[in-house]
Amino acid sequence: MGTKFTKTICPYCGTGCGLIIKVEDGVAVATYPDSEHPVSRGSLCIKGWSAHEFIHHPDRLTSPLLRKGDAFQEIPWDEAIPMAAGKLRETAAKYGGDAVGGLSSAKCTNEENYLFQKLMRMAFKTNNVDHCARLCHAPTTVAMAQTLGSGAMTNSISDLAGADCILVIGSNTAESHPVIMGEIYKAIDGGATLIVVDPRKTAVVQNAKIHLPINPGTDIPLLCGMMKHIIDEGLYDKDFVKARMEGFEELNEFISAWTVEKASGECGINPELIKLVAETYAKAKESAIVYCMGITQHACGTANVLAICDLAMLCGHVGKEYSGIYPLRGQNNVQGACDMGALPNVYPGYQSVSDPAIRDKFQKAWGVELSDKPGLTVTEIIGSAGKDTRTVYIMAENPALSDPDVNHVLESLKALDFLIVHDIFLTETAKFAHLVFPGTCFAEKSGTFTNTERRFQLLRKAVDPPGNAKEDFTILCLLGSALGLDFSYNHPGEVMEEIASLTPAYGGIRFDRLERGGLQWPCPDSDHPGTQYLHKDRFTRGRGLFVIPEHTPPKELPDDDYPYYLSTGRMFAHYHTGTMTRRSPFLNREAEKAYAEINPEDAIHLDVKDGEKIKITTRRGSIITTARITKRVSKGCIFAPFHFTEARANMLTNPVLDPLSKIPEFKVCAANVKKESQDD
Ligand code: SF4
Numbered sequence: 001m002g003t004k005f006t007k008t009i010c011p012y013c014g015t016g017c018g019l020i021i022k023v024e025d026g027v028a029v030a031t032y033p034d035s036e037h038p039v040s041r042g043s044l045c046i047k048g049w050s051a052h053e054f055i056h057h058p059d060r061l062t063s064p065l066l067r068k069g070d071a072f073q074e075i076p077w078d079e080a081i082p083m084a085a086g087k088l089r090e091t092a093a094k095y096g097g098d099a100v101g102g103l104s105s106a107k108c109t110n111e112e113n114y115l116f117q118k119l120m121r122m123a124f125k126t127n128n129v130d131h132c133a134r135l136c137h138a139p140t141t142v143a144m145a146q147t148l149g150s151g152a153m154t155n156s157i158s159d160l161a162g163a164d165c166i167l168v169i170g171s172n173t174a175e176s177h178p179v180i181m182g183e184i185y186k187a188i189d190g191g192a193t194l195i196v197v198d199p200r201k202t203a204v205v206q207n208a209k210i211h212l213p214i215n216p217g218t219d220i221p222l223l224c225g226m227m228k229h230i231i232d233e234g235l236y237d238k239d240f241v242k243a244r245m246e247g248f249e250e251l252n253e254f255i256s257a258w259t260v261e262k263a264s265g266e267c268g269i270n271p272e273l274i275k276l277v278a279e280t281y282a283k284a285k286e287s288a289i290v291y292c293m294g295i296t297q298h299a300c301g302t303a304n305v306l307a308i309c310d311l312a313m314l315c316g317h318v319g320k321e322y323s324g325i326y327p328l329r330g331q332n333n334v335q336g337a338c339d340m341g342a343l344p345n346v347y348p349g350y351q352s353v354s355d356p357a358i359r360d361k362f363q364k365a366w367g368v369e370l371s372d373k374p375g376l377t378v379t380e381i382i383g384s385a386g387k388d389t390r391t392v393y394i395m396a397e398n399p400a401l402s403d404p405d406v407n408h409v410l411e412s413l414k415a416l417d418f419l420i421v422h423d424i425f426l427t428e429t430a431k432f433a434h435l436v437f438p439g440t441c442f443a444e445k446s447g448t449f450t451n452t453e454r455r456f457q458l459l460r461k462a463v464d465p466p467g468n469a470k471e472d473f474t475i476l477c478l479l480g481s482a483l484g485l486d487f488s489y490n491h492p493g494e495v496m497e498e499i500a501s502l503t504p505a506y507g508g509i510r511f512d513r514l515e516r517g518g519l520q521w522p523c524p525d526s527d528h529p530g531t532q533y534l535h536k537d538r539f540t541r542g543r544g545l546f547v548i549p550e551h552t553p554p555k556e557l558p559d560d561d562y563p564y565y566l567s568t569g570r571m572f573a574h575y576h577t578g579t580m581t582r583r584s585p586f587l588n589r590e591a592e593k594a595y596a597e598i599n600p601e602d603a604i605h606l607d608v609k610d611g612e613k614i615k616i617t618t619r620r621g622s623i624i625t626t627a628r629i630t631k632r633v634s635k636g637c638i639f640a641p642f643h644f645t646e647a648r649a650n651m652l653t654n655p656v657l658d659p660l661s662k663i664p665e666f667k668v669c670a671a672n673v674k675k676e677s678q679d680d
Contacts, residue, residue: 014329016451061438062467097124104342105396109447127375143305149541155324165284170294174203225263237316247546336450344375349503386415562670594644
């Protein structure tokens with residue numbers, strides 16, 4: 001078979017770096033950076049360099065599995081597919097189509113996400129389809145659509161290198177998106193000022209000129225205090241506001257109450273420092289705001305993003321090169337899964353299921369009647385399991401580790417009449433399934449991913465799937481056909497042509513146009529070169545809209561019983577629920593076991609030494625983990641990464657939701673910490 005090299009896309013974060021897989025005799029043996037890739041340009045982080053390591057892992061699923069008591073039994077595909085179709089049909093016939101729920105996947109391709117939502121909507125007349133964007137950037141989609149008209153990164157990753165001022169707020173870019181951090185380093189080398197707002201002293205802070213370690217959950221007071229100072233000093237872009245914005249009077253009235261002194265009282269930052277940061281951001285010729293889950297994963301996540309949009313629009317730092325708003329998407333294709341309509345309220349391209357004209361277009365194209373009722377979100381599907389929701393199909397998602405209040409999630413999975421899980425490993429969630437489909441990883445299939453800067457990119461098959469595992473595209477086509485749908489696609493490229501025909505913003509996307517570097521949407525026709533930055537002369541919604549960002553404190557604050565702030569998040573060596581990275585020897589060597597960060601003063605108070613076991617307890621559960629004593633966290637704060645199954649941080653997190661986007665408040669809850677006497 002010999003040696004071959006295949007260009008494809010990294011399976012981990014939303015940066016979407018280009019990588020080259022070396023295959024020897026059918027086995028992926030190494031990964032190299034792609035120097036011709038327009039985003040990563042020859043860079044990869046530690047996860048990208050190790051991306052081949054899990055592909056041939058012995059834990060890979062190689063056959064459909066059927067539950068028999070507490071064990072699984074291998075069954076052939078020609079039993080598995082009819083069984084899945086039969087159980088789904090049975091549920092819909094007995095309880096109605098809305099008793100079926102589907103979780104699509106930010107790890108799967110655009111074409112697979114398109115087929116998944118189409119299958120759910122066509123076969124069961126339900127919009128109960130969602131995916132893990134609900135847990136990361138749902139507030140971005142809601143708030144940016146409201147203010148600018150488009151819920152996506154306004155600019156391109158490479159624009160960051162040309163910025164004069166970069167405000168990083170609620171993003172540990174250096175660990176979660178290291179190649180994007182490289183663009184920030186370039187900007188700093190060119191003289192840019194880096195300002196970091198984060199309760200933790202993350203790796204990003206090491207390169208910052210100013211660090212604002214705000215109290216957890218006080219982003220809105222800080223941003224409003226900045227806007228008040230900018231308006232008072234006449235530093236806002238009056239021409240931009242007059243020519244392109246609406247709602248300034250209402251915003252100004254609201255902001256007038258947010259003096260820097262009041263903001264300081266809430267966020268804990270010196271008023272003079274708030275003024276300095278406000279002036280630096282407003283006066284710079286090109287200012288950019290980079291944010292991530294530190295902003296979105298709050299019960300006021302949508303209002304947090306509204307405040308960011310308001311600040312950027314107030315200063316005219318949007319609609320041009322090198323400035324803009326940069327929500328950093330977590331998973332490799334979370335942008336694409338949203339774009340493809342794996343959401344309960346929209347078809348592909350964010351076209352509303354409730355709009356009669358839009359629904360009519362999809363009904364005609366798909367040849368069936370569709371529901372006009374928005375469906376349930378991830379947390380609602382899981383929360384209603386065994387009640388309104390009876391059968392669930394989960395494609396490459398792992399709520400048993402990723403969702404808040406995991407004990408409740410596990411009870412919900414057990415309560416289902418039938419659970420179908422489609423994945424590459426027997427995940428924590430798959431262990432609860434009645435039927436398991438063995439799917440394919442990024443290196444075993446073709447299709448497209450869309451990265452965080454709206455870039456459609458080609459994924460190319462490098463190796464064959466293991467055993468009897470099938471390409472996810474094929475599994476969806478087989479299941480769709482078994483359900484009586486016309487899913488006779490021969491290749492993902494045909495699916496892309498259908499997507500383009502139904503979605504104006506992707507009208508010019510074709511596989512043959514993506515061969516060299518991909519295309520950024522909007523790309524409405526076959527001659528369009530793609531769009532580097534949005535909102536150039538007009539916002540997608542016409543005029544930009546200032547929307548009032550009401551501040552609500554975190555729903556659970558420290559008290560006598562639970563005296564610590566607990567925050568959860570990611571670390572550099574692992575990705576999401578660790579399904580792939582924890583099977584990579586190289587990445588495991590970097591971070592082999594679960595830990596929680598604790599401040600040295602708290603460690604003295606608790607009589608805990610570095611490496612000793614601690615027990616963290618919240619109102620929802622307890623975990624035992626290893627203490628990592630560090631000044632990265634402030635006194636009174638604990639940070640726990642959520643990747644580790646042996647100490648599931650999401651046993652602890654608060655499932656309270658942001659009412660607008662329905663994202664849970666992962667970033668703040670109240671916890672108790674005690675030394676655990678038993679060592680390893
Ligand atoms: Fe992969 Fe993200 Fe690392 Fe790039 S930055 S190599 S996309 S994990």
